[in-house]
Amino acid sequence: MRTSVLRLIRSRSPSAASPRPHLLRRPYSSESVPERKVAVLGAAGGIGQPLALLMKLNPLVSQLALYDIAGTPGVAADVGHINTRSEVAGYAGEEQLGQALEGSDVVIIPAGVPRKPGMTRDDLFNINAGIVKSLCTAIAKYCPNALVNMISNPVNSTVPIAAEVFKKAGTYDEKKLFGVTTLDVVRAKTFYAGKAKVPVEDVIVPVVGGHAGITILPLFSQAVPKANLADEDIKALTKRTQDGGTEVVEAKAGKGSATLSMAYAGALFADACLKGLNGVPDVVECSFVQSSITELPFFASKVKLGKNGVEEVFELGPMSDYEKQGLESLIPELKSSIEKGIKFANQ
Ligand SMILES: NC(=O)C1=CN([C@@H]2O[C@H](COP(=O)(O)OP(=O)(O)OC[C@H]3O[C@@H](n4cnc5c(N)ncnc54)[C@H](O)[C@@H]3O)[C@@H](O)[C@H]2O)C=CC1
Ligand SMILES: O=C([O-])CC(=O)C(=O)O
Numbered sequence: 001m002r003t004s005v006l007r008l009i010r011s012r013s014p015s016a017a018s019p020r021p022h023l024l025r026r027p028y029s030s031e032s033v034p035e036r037k038v039a040v041l042g043a044a045g046g047i048g049q050p051l052a053l054l055m056k057l058n059p060l061v062s063q064l065a066l067y068d069i070a071g072t073p074g075v076a077a078d079v080g081h082i083n084t085r086s087e088v089a090g091y092a093g094e095e096q097l098g099q100a101l102e103g104s105d106v107v108i109i110p111a112g113v114p115r116k117p118g119m120t121r122d123d124l125f126n127i128n129a130g131i132v133k134s135l136c137t138a139i140a141k142y143c144p145n146a147l148v149n150m151i152s153n154p155v156n157s158t159v160p161i162a163a164e165v166f167k168k169a170g171t172y173d174e175k176k177l178f179g180v181t182t183l184d185v186v187r188a189k190t191f192y193a194g195k196a197k198v199p200v201e202d203v204i205v206p207v208v209g210g211h212a213g214i215t216i217l218p219l220f221s222q223a224v225p226k227a228n229l230a231d232e233d234i235k236a237l238t239k240r241t242q243d244g245g246t247e248v249v250e251a252k253a254g255k256g257s258a259t260l261s262m263a264y265a266g267a268l269f270a271d272a273c274l275k276g277l278n279g280v281p282d283v284v285e286c287s288f289v290q291s292s293i294t295e296l297p298f299f300a301s302k303v304k305l306g307k308n309g310v311e312e313v314f315e316l317g318p319m320s321d322y323e324k325q326g327l328e329s330l331i332p333e334l335k336s337s338i339e340k341g342i343k344f345a346n347q
Helices: 002-012 048-056 072-079 094-101 121-142 155-169 182-196 231-242 244-252 260-277 321-346
Strands: 037-041 063-068 087-092 106-109 147-150 177-179 207-209 216-218 283-290 298-306 309-313
Touching: 037 048, 037 094, 048 063, 048 072, 048 260, 063 072, 063 094, 072 087, 087 094, 094 121, 106 121, 106 260, 121 147, 121 155, 121 321, 147 155, 147 260, 155 177, 155 283, 155 298, 155 321, 177 298, 182 207, 182 216, 182 231, 182 244, 182 260, 182 283, 207 321, 216 231, 216 321, 231 244, 231 321, 260 283, 260 298, 260 309
Parallel strands: 037 063, 037 106, 063 087, 106 147, 147 177
Antiparallel strands: 177 283, 207 216, 207 298, 283 298, 298 309
C-alpha cells in the first residue's frame, strides 16, 4: 500500500526522475506513530476553539473530531486547512454525537457554561452537571475505552458525576477518567518562576487536592529549582494560584473565564495522555483522579500515565506545616463537592 502510494507520488512529481527523499517523507505516517482519534466536546466554545487548534498541531493525533451543539462545521473547516497529519471533522447536534465519539482514544470535555464575576465554580453546577451527565452517557455507549479529560466545571463534582454515569453503564475504569487540573500547575509554575526569578521552563511544582479555591493546593515546598522564598511569599503564591481562575474571570469582566491558557493546559494534558497510550515511559502529570492517597475517593496528585491510562497515583510526599494545614482545610469542601456530584448522578 505504502509502496504504491509512494510510486504514485513519484510518478506525479516533476522531479520523479531523481526524487528527493525528504520531500516524500511523511514523518508522522502511521508507520512511526500509532493512529489516535481525539474528540473535543464543546469544540466551538472559548476553550474548544483554541484547543482544537492545538490538538490539530499535535503530531500524535491522526483524527480530530470536533463536536458541539452548533458551530463546529465552521471550526472544523477552518482548523482542517492546517498542514498537519490529522484529519478533522465537525459534528453538530446530538444526533451526530455518536459519530464524533466512535473510535476515540481520548475525549476532551470543555462543554458547559463559564463563570461570570461574583460566581463560584459551584454556581455552574446546575447547568454543567446535566451537560456532563448526558455527554458521559454517550461516551459509555460509543467509546467506553477512551481516556476522558474533564475540563467542565466544577471539576470537583463533574468527575464524580462521570464516574457514576460510567458505573451505571458498566463501563467505569478508574484508570481512564481524569479531571484536568493542569491549569493550576501552569499558573503555579508561572507565578513561582516570576518570584524566584528562574526560567519557567525549568520549574516543576506539584499541585494537589481539587480544582476550586482552597481545594487547589500547590506544594511549593517541593518546587524545583529550589529558591529560598520567605513564608509570606509562599503564602502569596499559594493564594494567587488558588485564585488564578477568579483573576481571569474578573479581568474578562463578564466575558467568561480562562480560555487560552486553559486550551494550552488542556493540550498539554491530552498530549501526556497520548504519550502514555503510545508507551512513552515516565509520563507524569498532576490530575484529579480516583485515589486512595487520602480519605477522599477522588484527589488530584501526580499521576503516571501509561498504555491503559493511570499507571500509578503518587503519594503527596513531604509537605511543609503550611501545606499540611492547607490539606486539612480543603478536605471538607472537596468531600462535599464530590458527594454533591455522586448524589446528582444517582438521582
Ligand atoms: N478545568 C479547568 O481548569 C477549567 C475549566 N473551565 C470550564 O470549562 C467550561 C467551558 O468554558 P468556555 O469554553 O470558556 O465556555 P464557552 O461558553 O465559551 O464554551 C462552552 C461550549 O460548550 C458548548 N456546549 C454547551 N452544552 C453542550 C453540550 N451539551 N454538548 C456539547 N457542547 C456543549 C457550548 O455550545 C459552547 O460552545 C466551563 O465550565 C468552564 O468553567 C474553564 C477554564 C479552566
Ligand atoms: O475560574 C474558572 O471559572 C475557570 C477555571 O476553572 C480556571 O480558570 O481555573
